[in-house]
Amino acid sequence: MNEGLRRAGARLGMAVWLLGVWLLLWGRVDALTLTGGVVAVLVAYAVSRLPTVPMVTRVRPLPLAVAAAEFAWDLLVSSVVIGWHALRAPGRVRGAIVEVEARSRSELVLLAVTTSVSLRPGTLLVDLDRDRSLLRIHGMPVRDPDEADSTREGVLRTERRLMRALVTPDDARRTEDI
Structure with missing residues (x-):
């Protein structure tokens, strides 16, 4: 697998994890909460170096x-x-x-x-x-x-x-x- 593709997949895994935590903290899933979570994840990636989710082949x-x-x-x-x-x-x-x-x-x-x-x-x-x-x-x-x-x-x-x-x-x- 291509290194760039693997890295993108790992970052996507971390983004999904963060979005899941966001939704659990809010306790509901609706359009506004989901949009806010996506924005929060994007901001988190923009201002910090978040770790990637380790891949297991x-x-x-x-x-x-x-x-x-x-x-x-x-x-x-x-x-x-x-x-x-x-x-x-x-x-x-x-x-x-x-x-x-x-x-x-x-x-x-x-x-x-x-x-x-x-x-x-x-x-x-x-x-x-x-x-x-x-x-x-x-x-x-x-x-x-x-x-x-x-x-x-x-x-x-x-x-x-x-x-x-x-x-x-x-x-x-x-x-x-x-």
Whole structure:
């Protein structure tokens, strides 16, 4: 698909989303509300740089189900680990900021990865350098470089699962070698 056409489609997706929110806020659909919404969307695009809606070229159901199941398992394990440390020695639990260089360039996949990481007990997104796809994650417990590497590998595993499940134009070539 042509890059310009894909960008126009993504911008149109964001415009439709904004118009839908406008209509929900007003609580009714009539000619005046619809016209006002279109004007509001056009003004919003004229005065700001709105993000585009990330495009997904293909959703793979089986890898998505695997990613969801592994996320549920990660939630259980991390909850038990953090709970154990909180009960056993709450004052001695150490954390660290771990840098993770993501392979994905897709905003959608990075959003899914950072949301997944932040929902798990013991990990939290601190910073995202989108230009370099560099994530800074606060992880607990992290007492030594091996545990930092384990945290980093956990984030990269999550990213690989999501890249397999959600194929985007930005990552289409990268998913073949994962």
